[in-house]
Amino acid sequence: MDRQKLYIESLAITLSLTTLCLTLISEQRLEVYVSLFAVGYFAITFLFRPRKRWIDLTGIGLFISFCYIVALQLLDIIL
Amino acid sequence: MKSSENLSGYAVLGILLITVGILFTVFSYLILHSTPFMALGILCLILGLTNALVPETLIPTNTVRAMIEAACINVEALLEEYNAEEKAIYLPPSNDGVYCLVPLQKTPVNEIVEQLTDAPLKLVSKVGGTRSLIIYPLGSEGVRLSHLTEDVSVDDALNEVLVRFLEYVESIKFVQSGNVLLVEMKGSKIETRFPRYRKILGSIPTSVAGCVFAQILKKPVSFIDEQSSGKEVVARFEALSIG
Numbered sequence: 001m002d003r004q005k006l007y008i009e010s011l012a013i014t015l016s017l018t019t020l021c022l023t024l025i026s027e028q029r030l031e032v033y034v035s036l037f038a039v040g041y042f043a044i045t046f047l048f049r050p051r052k053r054w055i056d057l058t059g060i061g062l063f064i065s066f067c068y069i070v071a072l073q074l075l076d077i078i079l
Numbered sequence: 080m081k082s083s084e085n086l087s088g089y090a091v092l093g094i095l096l097i098t099v100g101i102l103f104t105v106f107s108y109l110i111l112h113s114t115p116f117m118a119l120g121i122l123c124l125i126l127g128l129t130n131a132l133v134p135e136t137l138i139p140t141n142t143v144r145a146m147i148e149a150a151c152i153n154v155e156a157l158l159e160e161y162n163a164e165e166k167a168i169y170l171p172p173s174n175d176g177v178y179c180l181v182p183l184q185k186t187p188v189n190e191i192v193e194q195l196t197d198a199p200l201k202l203v204s205k206v207g208g209t210r211s212l213i214i215y216p217l218g219s220e221g222v223r224l225s226h227l228t229e230d231v232s233v234d235d236a237l238n239e240v241l242v243r244f245l246e247y248v249e250s251i252k253f254v255q256s257g258n259v260l261l262v263e264m265k266g267s268k269i270e271t272r273f274p275r276y277r278k279i280l281g282s283i284p285t286s287v288a289g290c291v292f293a294q295i296l297k298k299p300v301s302f303i304d305e306q307s308s309g310k311e312v313v314a315r316f317e318a319l320s321i322g
Binding site for chain 1: 128129
């Protein structure tokens with residue numbers, strides 16, 4: 001199977017299962033969803049190392065969001 | 080991303096998912112006040128961006144490598160058939176791409192430099208009384224397809240063709256000292272295992288650099304030599320002045 005197709009399908013399945021599992025346990029914090037999306041995205045991208053037309057905008061966005069969430073949690077702990 | 084490319088299936092699906100994702104996220108936040116649905120919207124956005132950034136077709140690396148080496152075999156065979164020993168002179172494009180003149184006799188370049196650009200475009204040509212081979216090197220099409228602009232500098236052209244477009248090397252440094260053009264290429268990703276090709280035209284990245292010089296400087300450029308160690312190549316050329 002085409003590696004690019006496999007990458008997109010794996011990403012879709014992983015992130016969908018993540019959303020489903022978190023919904024089933026009634027998770028209401030958006031940051032938990034986003035954090036797990038970021039982990040799942042980077043794990044799948046690292047496994048498949050797909051070719052991209054341009055810079056990895058999705059990765060950059062998820063990384064910034066992840067850093068923001070971690071920073072907020074740290075501030076909560078410190079303050 | 081070039082705007083001139085037609086949108087692939089992935090790109091169309093990607094744009095659709097991005098639109099749906101944004102609308103669904105905003106709708107879930109403002110109207111539904113539901114975190115799982117917002118997460119679903121973000122999921123669509125992530126998948127949409129991923130789809131949009133994935134190229135439609137990907138030619139396998141081994142196929143590309145086989146094609147490049149196959150192209151070199153033909154040139155190597157020609158050089159061997161005619162027992163070529165002299166270094167190539169890269170000539171600026173006339174109608175098609177950059178082409179090379181390989182003298183089949185030992186002749187000082189300054190004796191034939193005035194007639195170089197007038198050489199008839201046949202496989203074996205006579206230039207100033209010297210029998211020479213006319214061949215189109217591997218880099219000729221690469222330079223043509225990279226659509227270099229008229230006012231681009233040599234440095235930018237080398238980076239555009241060798242690093243960004245063809246991705247043959249990871250970085251390039253260019254220095255000009257009088258007529259001598261020195262190019263240092265690091266992280267070469269392509270091997271040239273044909274000895275005569277290497278000796279006469281230079282390795283594949285060097286040959287592409289020669290094509291870039293001829294294209295941008297618009298004058299004949301003679302290949303002098305190259306030194307390579309591991310993935311690093313340092314090549315020297317000489318820009319020839321006519322008239």
